Amino acid sequence: MTVSDPVVAGETAEIAANRRLLSGGTLRRQAGGVLKYVLLTLGAGLMILPFADMFIGALRGPADVYANPPRYLPAEPQWGVYARVFAELPMGRWFANSVIVTFLITAAQVATSVTAGYALAKYEFRGRAAIFRLVVGAQMFPFFLFIIPIFFILRFVPLMGGNDIAGQGGSGLLGTYAALCLPFLVTWYGVFLMRQFFLAIPDDLMEAARLDGANEYRIFRSIMLPLVKPAIATLTLFSFVYHWNEFIWTMTVTRSAPELQTLPVGIYLLSGAFESLDQKSLQQAALAVSILPVIVVFLALQRLFVASDFASGVK
Amino acid sequence: MRPRAPVGDDGPAAGGAAPWVFLAPLLIFAFVFFVLPLGFSVWLSFTRWNPLGTPSWVGLRQFEYLLTRDDAFWRTILNTFVFAFGFVAIGVPLALVLAFAFSRAKGKAIWRQVYYLPQLTNIVAIAYLWQFVLDDRDGLINRGLAAIGLRGPDWLTDPTMAMISVVLVMIWYDAGKNMLIFSAALEAVDQEIYDAATLDGAGAWRTLRSVTLPIIRPAFTFATITSFITGMGFFSLILAMTGGGPRGATEVTALYTYRMAFEDLRMGRASAGALILFVIIGLLSLLQFRALRERAR
Numbered sequence: 001m002t003v004s005d006p007v008v009a010g011e012t013a014e015i016a017a018n019r020r021l022l023s024g025g026t027l028r029r030q031a032g033g034v035l036k037y038v039l040l041t042l043g044a045g046l047m048i049l050p051f052a053d054m055f056i057g058a059l060r061g062p063a064d065v066y067a068n069p070p071r072y073l074p075a076e077p078q079w080g081v082y083a084r085v086f087a088e089l090p091m092g093r094w095f096a097n098s099v100i101v102t103f104l105i106t107a108a109q110v111a112t113s114v115t116a117g118y119a120l121a122k123y124e125f126r127g128r129a130a131i132f133r134l135v136v137g138a139q140m141f142p143f144f145l146f147i148i149p150i151f152f153i154l155r156f157v158p159l160m161g162g163n164d165i166a167g168q169g170g171s172g173l174l175g176t177y178a179a180l181c182l183p184f185l186v187t188w189y190g191v192f193l194m195r196q197f198f199l200a201i202p203d204d205l206m207e208a209a210r211l212d213g214a215n216e217y218r219i220f221r222s223i224m225l226p227l228v229k230p231a232i233a234t235l236t237l238f239s240f241v242y243h244w245n246e247f248i249w250t251m252t253v254t255r256s257a258p259e260l261q262t263l264p265v266g267i268y269l270l271s272g273a274f275e276s277l278d279q280k281s282l283q284q285a286a287l288a289v290s291i292l293p294v295i296v297v298f299l300a301l302q303r304l305f306v307a308s309d310f311a312s313g314v315k
Numbered sequence: 316m317r318p319r320a321p322v323g324d325d326g327p328a329a330g331g332a333a334p335w336v337f338l339a340p341l342l343i344f345a346f347v348f349f350v351l352p353l354g355f356s357v358w359l360s361f362t363r364w365n366p367l368g369t370p371s372w373v374g375l376r377q378f379e380y381l382l383t384r385d386d387a388f389w390r391t392i393l394n395t396f397v398f399a400f401g402f403v404a405i406g407v408p409l410a411l412v413l414a415f416a417f418s419r420a421k422g423k424a425i426w427r428q429v430y431y432l433p434q435l436t437n438i439v440a441i442a443y444l445w446q447f448v449l450d451d452r453d454g455l456i457n458r459g460l461a462a463i464g465l466r467g468p469d470w471l472t473d474p475t476m477a478m479i480s481v482v483l484v485m486i487w488y489d490a491g492k493n494m495l496i497f498s499a500a501l502e503a504v505d506q507e508i509y510d511a512a513t514l515d516g517a518g519a520w521r522t523l524r525s526v527t528l529p530i531i532r533p534a535f536t537f538a539t540i541t542s543f544i545t546g547m548g549f550f551s552l553i554l555a556m557t558g559g560g561p562r563g564a565t566e567v568t569a570l571y572t573y574r575m576a577f578e579d580l581r582m583g584r585a586s587a588g589a590l591i592l593f594v595i596i597g598l599l600s601l602l603q604f605r606a607l608r609e610r611a612r
Contacts, residue, residue, distance in 0.1 A: 036416055043413070044429045046487070050444035051432070053455050057447055070453060112340045119337035123330050131338065138349055140600070142548035144569040145593050148359065148576050148586055149352035152366070186344040216333035245437035248551045252577060264437040268555055271443075284447070287440040294435045302428070
């Protein structure tokens with residue numbers, strides 16, 4: 001940086017003094033630099049350690065766990081375990097449910113965030129400030145507050161799932177994909193994110209299109225939407241990750257509906273079946289299967305992903 | 316000039332019914348899945364209700380029971396504080412340090428990905444992965460300690476250690492999120508400001524204190540308060556990792572009320588408990604916000 005700049009004629013004595021000061025600290029700074037990388041590497045090892053432990057554990061066979069003392073590294077890696085999780089557990093079903101639910105929710109969240117964010121950013125109407133306050137304020141409400149009431153709102157939907165007109169008698173929407181998706185169709189954070197992006201787009205574009213006779217929906221679809229593609233990519237990635245991993249709600253509504261369980265829920269509710277020592281590797285392989293798709297998608301999409309988008313809520 | 320649509324002070328123009336069409340899904344959702352559940356929840360907290368029967372109005376009795384007679388409830392509140400404060404007090408500064416370290420490190424994209432890895436992982440896997448690593452006898456850590464002749468602690472079966480373990484795992488899990496927030500804030504700081512500070516003779520420590528920290532203060536406030544709210548209401552990790560045990564040592568209030576509802580089927584009392592927790596979180600967040608803003612002046 002400044003230290004390596006060519007000497008500029010007329011340099012003040014003050015700057016020269018600073019420069020001497022800096023070069024005096026070079027050795028110490030280099031040592032500090034090495035220490036930093038050592039610490040970062042140790043930290044990175046700690047981040048990866050449980051994952052490595054899982055991959056190794058999945059490959060252990062009965063011969064390893066019942067050896068005395070039990071072997072940590074498998075003598076003979078049991079790669080067949082990944083076929084076994086699909087054969088012995090309802091992995092296919094869980095996997096399909098995870099894909100279906102994540103896809104539906106992500107698509108809905110992007111659609112509702114884009115439209116609502118656009119309206120809040122680009123139109124002036126009575127109640128806009130109030131709705132925006134709702135969007136910001138609602139993010140402050142923790143999810144645990146909603147579990148009980150939403151559970152029963154879905155349970156008492158009239159005329160669904162055997163319910164009568166008063167919502168009694170049946171199970172309502174519980175036990176359907178709707179119960180898994182409906183409470184997540186809108187994400188307040190997504191609406192907020194999209195509004196911020198639309199705010200940055202000049203209004204002149206809308207005005208010009210209006211003068212050319214384009215109607216409001218066409219302006220939105222053909223002009224505004226293409227301009228926020230990066231934000232859409234970011235939101236898609238976040239929704240995907242969040243809902244692939246969603247656990248508490250899905251577990252609550254599918255506890256008694258095994259055909260609707262997703263990967264994390266299925267693995268959790270079946271944990272009793274993994275008690276025996278030689279079943280642990282099966283559980284570890286199942287966990288690996290639940291984790292890998294997210295990492296693959298994340299690495300594939302991360303070039304679209306801008307850290308600063310995520311943090312735009314800060315400003 | 317041609318007549319134009321009326322334009323507001325700050326630009327956005329009126330578009331007839333269009334904004335309401337765009338907002339319709341949000342408004343319907345806000346009613347059905349925000350306003351209605353909140354109202355329902357408040358109403359439920361004044362009732363006694365086993366969902367097999369019909370709710371009966373009991374006034375403030377559920378609140379009175381939880382606040383004055385239920386020792387378990389207060390124990391879970393205490394556990395919630397320990398969990399949330401431990402998580403925020405260590406997790407947020409750690410994330411800031413990481414973001415600092417990455418901001419001038421080679422290959423920062425890769426460092427960030429590695430530290431972000433847990434954030435991509437479902438919480439059940441997080442809990443079970445650490446159960447394996449921390450297992451008293453067969454876990455990687457205690458095996459390692461045994462190899463150098465040390466006896467490792469009972470990470471998940473000793474009541475005190477179990478709380479420490481879940482806090483540490485929570486910090487491990489969440490470090491990547493706050494790190495990203497701080498990284499974004501640090502990157503927004505213009506390099507020229509640093510150069511100017513260096514030219515003015517400011518050392519590294521002084522630059523940090525007088526230039527960098529004030530600029531990222533909003534991010535710090537944001538990360539602290541959101542982490543606090545997250546920590547106070549977070550129970551999925553604990554549910555899957557310790558189930559609230561051993562002997563209730565890691566049972567937090569959100570988990571306690573969840574079980575009260577879906578295992579004991581006491582919907583009224585569980586709603587009251589959730590509301591009390593929510594009010595506590597709201598008040599403390601407000602206090603934090605005030606305190607962090609005051610210091611900024």
